[in-house]
Amino acid sequence: xxxxxxxxxxxxxxxxxxxxxxxxLGCKEGRSDSKWIDFNLFGHQLVCHLNNRMKxxxxxxxxxxxxxxxxHFGVILRMDDWNRLADRLIRCNIVFIIEPYIRFKGLxxxxxxxxxxxxxxxxxxxxxxxxxxxxxxxxK
Numbered sequence: 001x002x003x004x005x006x007x008x009x010x011x012x013x014x015x016x017x018x019x020x021x022x023x024x025l026g027c028k029e030g031r032s033d034s035k036w037i038d039f040n041l042f043g044h045q046l047v048c049h050l051n052n053r054m055k056x057x058x059x060x061x062x063x064x065x066x067x068x069x070x071x072h073f074g075v076i077l078r079m080d081d082w083n084r085l086a087d088r089l090i091r092c093n094i095v096f097i098i099e100p101y102i103r104f105k106g107l108x109x110x111x112x113x114x115x116x117x118x119x120x121x122x123x124x125x126x127x128x129x130x131x132x133x134x135x136x137x138x139x140k
Contacts, residue, residue: 004044007073009122010051016119017048024092025085042075056121064103069115072123076136082112082128089116097123108138 030038
């Protein structure tokens, strides 16, 4: 099993980050201060640091005929967890950059994927495989 990662990102508003990551994504809050908040992002440590002057990237890269935002981060989930999260986000009226769909259907690397942004414009991808161990890095 992989070890949890630690990722620190910038946000322009901690209250909006707390609402989005805590209430919409369902991440449990850990430690916090007046300038940062720790979240448990599906077993990984995500830290949102306040930066009132942050800038959003507008870079896109073509993948499977869709324009994928760069940079982005996310978590690979089990397919049933991915489906539950997609349903939750739809119920919360999240505006998707790329709506939930199956990418590379019938090919090596077939996966569920979806992209959306947090309130600060950080792009997030959640993906899932039917068999993570076998398919995650499969070439052919």
